[in-house]
Amino acid sequence: MGGEPVSSYDVRVRRDRLILWNLDHTLLDAGRVTREAYAEAFTSVTGRPMVRMAPTAGRTESEIIFETLAFNGVQTEDDHLEAFTRALETAFAVRRDKVRAHARVLPGSAEALQAAGRLPGAVQSVLTGSLEATARIKLAELGLDRHLDLAVGGYFSPVYPKGATIETSRIKAAGKHGTTIGEGATVLIADHPLDVRAAQIARARCVGVATGSASETELRAAGADVVLPTLADTAAVVSAIDRLTRHER
DSSP states (O other): OOSSTTTTOTTTTTOEEEEEOOOTTTEOOOOOHHHHHHHHHHHHHSSSSOOOOOOOOTOOHHHHHHHHHHHTTTTOOHHHHHHHHHHHHHHTTTHHHHHHHHHHEOTTTHHHHHHHHTTTTTEEEEEEEHHHHHHHHHHHHOOGGGGOOOOBBBBOOOSSSSHHHHHHHHHHHHHHHHHHOOGGEEEESSSSSSHHHHHHHOOEEEEOOOOOOOOOOHHHHHOOEESSOOOOOHHHHHHHHHHHTTTTO
């Protein structure tokens, strides 16, 4: 599910702007299930119970994994990351029903996705530090994948930082649609200053939403082009995305 563009896409329309959405604390909250999955993966890899989990906001999976291991007194080794990511994928896969039951779509997310997808030339996908498999589960179980082309998304990479995955996503989207998408015609909607910085590194635009741990003031200070309190005002969200990307197409 979610690997292809939404059905409203018309192949005759030139796709020349890319809208990327952060997942956790921007579109959705799956914190409870994530903690459970991490605890199971931790025990699977180390044979010990997880006492403390690292902060997750704005961070990639590898940062969370290595810091969680360190917090719990485990000396990290090179093979820990691969083993932990495999265990985490498995732990999430068996909790699909819990994602549906306990995770939640944040106010305005579905409406914003649907409306932004109607903008002329729009390709919509995700930019996340999460594993692709877990990101797909979250989106599918919450019914958000229908609005997104997940095949061109940016996901956790053990090699590349978030800024680089924005560029990779832009190249994939342009190649898939046989078009050119400028750096300034790419926008990231996210909730953390680290995501704002990733957008800046990729020379993309950024809409900050104060639905996570960062305040509106912190997002402005980080350099977000537009800052909104939430995604609840659909018109404001779509207007910001349109204005930021329209003149760079």
